Amino acid sequence: MLMILLACTAATESGADEPATISLTAPADGATVCGTPLQITVEVGGLILLEPAEDDASAAPGTGHIDVTLNGQDAAMAWEERIGISEVADGLYQLKVELSNADHTAVEPYAGDFVYVTVDATRCPEP
Numbered sequence: 001m002l003m004i005l006l007a008c009t010a011a012t013e014s015g016a017d018e019p020a021t022i023s024l025t026a027p028a029d030g031a032t033v034c035g036t037p038l039q040i041t042v043e044v045g046g047l048i049l050l051e052p053a054e055d056d057a058s059a060a061p062g063t064g065h066i067d068v069t070l071n072g073q074d075a076a077m078a079w080e081e082r083i084g085i086s087e088v089a090d091g092l093y094q095l096k097v098e099l100s101n102a103d104h105t106a107v108e109p110y111a112g113d114f115v116y117v118t119v120d121a122t123r124c125p126e127p
Contacts, residue, residue, distance in 0.1 A: 026039065093116065
């Protein structure tokens with residue numbers, strides 16, 4: 001019994017069986033932020049972020065990217081935990097981040113997070 005528990009612990013520590021996760025850490029839900037650029041920070045676990053391969057067939061398992069949408073519209077594809085989206089117009093947005101495999105299929109189980117933010121140009125630093 002102890003050997004089974006040790007084997008399970010080792011697999012979890014290595015990340016082999018860890019499900020992919022993403023957490024939107026900034027901006028906070030309900031925040032009013034600058035939209036030029038709209039700065040986003042996430043924390044990703046269980047998936048190695050890489051620029052998508054040109055050939056989906058060569059996509060390595062356990063690798064992928066982040067898809068970002070604003071009010072359901074594609075806004076960015078990213079492979080880093082800090083993301084900047086240029087020139088987002090003032091307004092209220094649902095900001096959503098989702099993990100995709102390197103071949104552009106959704107990770108399973110689903111991994112995503114969202115917040116509502118208000119973009120206001122008066123929050124942007126003076127040039």
